[in-house]
Amino acid sequence: MVLRNFACLGLLIAVCCAWPTSSAHAQAWLSDRGRTEGEGFKVGNLELHPGIGVEGGWQNNVFNSDPGNNVEPSALLRVSPHLMLSTRRARAAESDAGAGTQQGGRVSFRGGVSGSLYHYFEAYERTDMGIGADMKLTINEGKPFSVIIDEEFKREIRPFSQPSFSSPMLPAQPTNGNAPNYGRDQNTVGARFQLATPGDLLKGSLGYSFGFDMYEDDLFDTNNSMTHTVSEQLSWTFLPKTALFQMLDVAFQSYASGAGNSVSTLNDNKRVSTEMGLNGALSPAWGLTLAAGYGAGFYDNNVDYESITLRTQVRWKISEAVKSSLGYQRAFQSTFQGNFARTDAIRAEVNVVMGGVFYLQPSVGVNFVDFGPTSQDGTQGARNDIYLDATLSGEYRVIDWLAITAEVAYMQNFSEYSYIVQGLAGPVADPVKFQSVEAWLGVRAFY
Amino acid sequence: MVVAVLGSMAAAAAQEAPAQPAEGANPAAPPAQAERPLTPAEQAAGGEQIVKQGEALSQRVRGLLDQARKEADIIKVTCLNDKLTQINANLRTASSRLGSMQKAADPDLRNHEYTVLSVLGQKFQVLDQEAGQCVGQDMFDTGATRVTTAIDESTIPDESPTEVPTIMPPSGVLLVAPPPPASGTL
Numbered sequence: 001m002v003l004r005n006f007a008c009l010g011l012l013i014a015v016c017c018a019w020p021t022s023s024a025h026a027q028a029w030l031s032d033r034g035r036t037e038g039e040g041f042k043v044g045n046l047e048l049h050p051g052i053g054v055e056g057g058w059q060n061n062v063f064n065s066d067p068g069n070n071v072e073p074s075a076l077l078r079v080s081p082h083l084m085l086s087t088r089r090a091r092a093a094e095s096d097a098g099a100g101t102q103q104g105g106r107v108s109f110r111g112g113v114s115g116s117l118y119h120y121f122e123a124y125e126r127t128d129m130g131i132g133a134d135m136k137l138t139i140n141e142g143k144p145f146s147v148i149i150d151e152e153f154k155r156e157i158r159p160f161s162q163p164s165f166s167s168p169m170l171p172a173q174p175t176n177g178n179a180p181n182y183g184r185d186q187n188t189v190g191a192r193f194q195l196a197t198p199g200d201l202l203k204g205s206l207g208y209s210f211g212f213d214m215y216e217d218d219l220f221d222t223n224n225s226m227t228h229t230v231s232e233q234l235s236w237t238f239l240p241k242t243a244l245f246q247m248l249d250v251a252f253q254s255y256a257s258g259a260g261n262s263v264s265t266l267n268d269n270k271r272v273s274t275e276m277g278l279n280g281a282l283s284p285a286w287g288l289t290l291a292a293g294y295g296a297g298f299y300d301n302n303v304d305y306e307s308i309t310l311r312t313q314v315r316w317k318i319s320e321a322v323k324s325s326l327g328y329q330r331a332f333q334s335t336f337q338g339n340f341a342r343t344d345a346i347r348a349e350v351n352v353v354m355g356g357v358f359y360l361q362p363s364v365g366v367n368f369v370d371f372g373p374t375s376q377d378g379t380q381g382a383r384n385d386i387y388l389d390a391t392l393s394g395e396y397r398v399i400d401w402l403a404i405t406a407e408v409a410y411m412q413n414f415s416e417y418s419y420i421v422q423g424l425a426g427p428v429a430d431p432v433k434f435q436s437v438e439a440w441l442g443v444r445a446f447y
Numbered sequence: 448m449v450v451a452v453l454g455s456m457a458a459a460a461a462q463e464a465p466a467q468p469a470e471g472a473n474p475a476a477p478p479a480q481a482e483r484p485l486t487p488a489e490q491a492a493g494g495e496q497i498v499k500q501g502e503a504l505s506q507r508v509r510g511l512l513d514q515a516r517k518e519a520d521i522i523k524v525t526c527l528n529d530k531l532t533q534i535n536a537n538l539r540t541a542s543s544r545l546g547s548m549q550k551a552a553d554p555d556l557r558n559h560e561y562t563v564l565s566v567l568g569q570k571f572q573v574l575d576q577e578a579g580q581c582v583g584q585d586m587f588d589t590g591a592t593r594v595t596t597a598i599d600e601s602t603i604p605d606e607s608p609t610e611v612p613t614i615m616p617p618s619g620v621l622l623v624a625p626p627p628p629a630s631g632t633l
Contacts, residue, residue, distance in 0.1 A: 203609065223625045245609065291611065333623060343615075
C-alpha cells in the first residue's frame with residue numbers, strides 16, 4: 001500500500017510536471033492524458049485505462065445570453081466515462097523521449113475515447129452527450145523514417161447561442177419547445193511522413209490532413225465546412241532540451257453552402273501560415289517559447305488578411321511542486337463572420353501539488369478577438385470582442401485510483417457588438433456580450 | 448667536446464655499474480663471481496648459457512605470437528610482437544658479444560664482454576616476464592575506450608522541445624462561436 005501511494009504521488013507529480021495543454025474536453029483531467037491513466041489492465045501488448053467521473057454543478061448562463069435577455073441558470077449533472085488504450089511500446093517511447101533515450105520500434109499505438117453526458121435540471125437545454133476520441137498510430141517509431149497516422153474526433157454539445165424561444169422578441173424556432181441541437185461534430189484525420197536523425201535531433205515531416213466541421217441541427221448547418229491541410233515541420237533539438245522549429249501549413253476550406261440560414265456570409269478560402277522559433281528549456285527551471293511567423297488568408301469575396309503572427313511563453317518551475325507559465329500569442333483563424341478573426345491571447349497558469357495528493361491549477365486569460373470587416377457580409381459595424389476567462393480547478397487524491405474534483409470557471413465577453421436578427425416586430429439587436437459562471441464538484445475513479 | 452666525452456664515460460659507467468651487484472641474482476651468470484675472478488672457460492660457458500637462454504626465449508615467444516595470431520587477438524599479437532623484436536635484437540647482440548669474448552685475448556676486454564652479456568641476460572629475464580604479461584594482458588586491459596554519459600535526472604528540464612505550446616483559452620472556451628440563425632421562421 002505504501003508503494004502504491006508512492007506510485008500515486010509519483011504519478012501526480014509527473015502529471016503536474018507536464019505543461020498545460022489545451023483540449024476540446026471541458027474537464028481538466030480529460031485534457032491531460034497522464035491524469036486519466038492509472039495502473040491499467042495489461043492485455044497482451046496493450047494497456048487499457050478505464051475511468052469515470054461524476055460531477056454536480058451549476059451554471060448561471062446556460063446559453064451565454066446577454067445580461068438583458070433572459071439569462072437561464074441551471075443545475076447540471078455531468079457523467080464522464082473514458083477508456084484509454086495504448087501499446088506498451090508507445091508508453092515506453094514517451095518515457096524514453098523524456099529521458100532522451102528513445103528506442104526504435106515497429107509500431108506503436110495510442111488511442112482513447114471519452115464521453116461527457118450533460119443533464120440540465122432547469123434550463124430548456126436537452127440532455128446530451130459530448131464525445132471525444134483520438135488515436136495515433138506510429139509505424140517505425142524512433143527510426144530514421146517513420147509514418148504517423150492520427151485522427152481526432154469530437155462532438156461538442158454545449159450551447160453557444162441563445163435559443164429564440166427564450167426571448168419574447170424572437171419568433172419560435174422549429175425545435176418542439178426545446179433548445180436547438182447544439183451538436184457539433186469535428187473530425188480530423190491525417191498522415192505524416194517523418195525523417196529524423198538518430199535521437200530525433202534533426203527531424204522533418206510532411207503531412208496531409210482532412211477535417212470536417214458539421215453541425216447536427218439544420219439551424220446551424222450552413223456553417224458546415226471541410227478543410228484540406230498540407231503541413232510541413234522541421235525541428236533541430238539541442239541541449240539542454242531546446243529546439244529550433246519551423247512550421248508551414250496550407251489549408252483549403254470550403255463551406256457546405258452559401259449564406260443560407262446564417263446572418264453572415266461564409267466564403268471558401270485558402271490560408272497559409274508559417275512560423276519559426278525556439279522552444280524548450282533555457283535551464284532546468286526556465287523554459288521559453290519564442291516564435292514569429294506570417295499568416296495570410298485569401299477568401300472568395302476578396303476580403304483577405306495578411307499579417308505577422310507571434311507566439312511567446314515563459315515557463316518557470318518555481319519548485320518541483322510549483323510551475324507557472326505566462327504567454328502571448330497572436331494568431332488568425334477562420335470565423336463564421338467577417339471571414340477571419342485576429343486573436344491576441346494572453347494567458348497565465350500555475351500548477352501546484354501540495355502534499356503529494358492535492359493538485360491545484362489556476363488559470364487566467366485575456367483574449368482580444370478582432371473580426372474581419374463584418375460590413376462586407378451584411379452585418380453591422382466592426383466587431384471587437386474582449387474575453388476574460390479565469391479557471392480554478394483542483395483535485396484531491398483520496399487513494400491512488402480515486403479523486404475528488406472541483407472546478408470554478410468564469411468567463412465574460414465585453415463586446416459591444418450585436419447581431420441583427422429578424423424579430424417578431426422587425427429587426428432585433430442580439431448583443432454578443434455575456435457573462436458566465438459555472439462551478440463543479442465531483443468524484444472520479446480511474447485505473 | 449670535453450663535456451660530451453665526460454658525459455659518455457659517465458653514462459657508460461652508470462650502465463655497467465649496476466650490473467655488478469646484480470650478477471649474483473642472475474642464474475645465467477657464473478656463481479661465486481664476487482668471491483673470485485672467473486676463468487675464461489667459465490666466462491665462455493656462462494656466455495653461451497645466456498645466448499641459449501635468449502634463443503629459447505625467442506622461440507617460446509614466437510610460439511605464443513603464432514597462437515595469438517590464430518586467436519586473432521590483436522592486443523596479444525601487438526604486445527608479443529614488440530617483445531619478440533626486443534628479444535631478437537638483444538639475442539643478436541648477445542651472439543655478437545659472445546663471439547667477441549671468445550676471440551678476445553685481452554683479459555680486460557673479455558671481462559668487459561662478459562659483463563655486457565650478463566646485462567643482456569638480465570634483459571632476457573625482464574622480457575620473459577613482460578612476454579608473460581602479454582599473454583595475460585586481457586586481464587588488465589580496459590578494452591576500447593567507451594564514453595558513458597550519466598545525466599542527473601533531477602536537472603533535466605520538464606520540456607518537450609518539439610511540442611510548441613498553444614497560448615489559447617483552456618478547454619471549453621469557444622472564442623469564435625457560430626452566429627445565431629437569421630430567422631426562426633425557416
